[in-house]
Amino acid sequence: MDALPMKIQVKLYASLSDRMPDGVPPHEGALLDLPGDTSPHALIDQLDVPRELAHLILLNGVYVNPEDRDKPVLRDGDVVAVWPPIAGG
Numbered sequence: 001m002d003a004l005p006m007k008i009q010v011k012l013y014a015s016l017s018d019r020m021p022d023g024v025p026p027h028e029g030a031l032l033d034l035p036g037d038t039s040p041h042a043l044i045d046q047l048d049v050p051r052e053l054a055h056l057i058l059l060n061g062v063y064v065n066p067e068d069r070d071k072p073v074l075r076d077g078d079v080v081a082v083w084p085p086i087a088g089g
Helices: 014-019 040-046
Strands: 006-012 030-034 056-059 079-083
Touching (some): 030 040, 040 056
Parallel strands (some): 006 079
Antiparallel strands (some): 006 030
């Protein structure tokens, strides 16, 4: 049986913001319709974000461990925020 569709809000920050769908302010996020079995990695793949650039992924404000990013942990109404690696000094 197919998983029920869901709506997920996605926000891309810093150098990833140019990968948002056209006309969507990156910090406001885009509301996407996705299959119910979508994983965080599948979501960023859909947005053409290279996985190595999705350094920090938050699901409803909670860090998603790298080993959980291929699991279908997303639920209808979730907010996913993605940051690239950040360097500073």
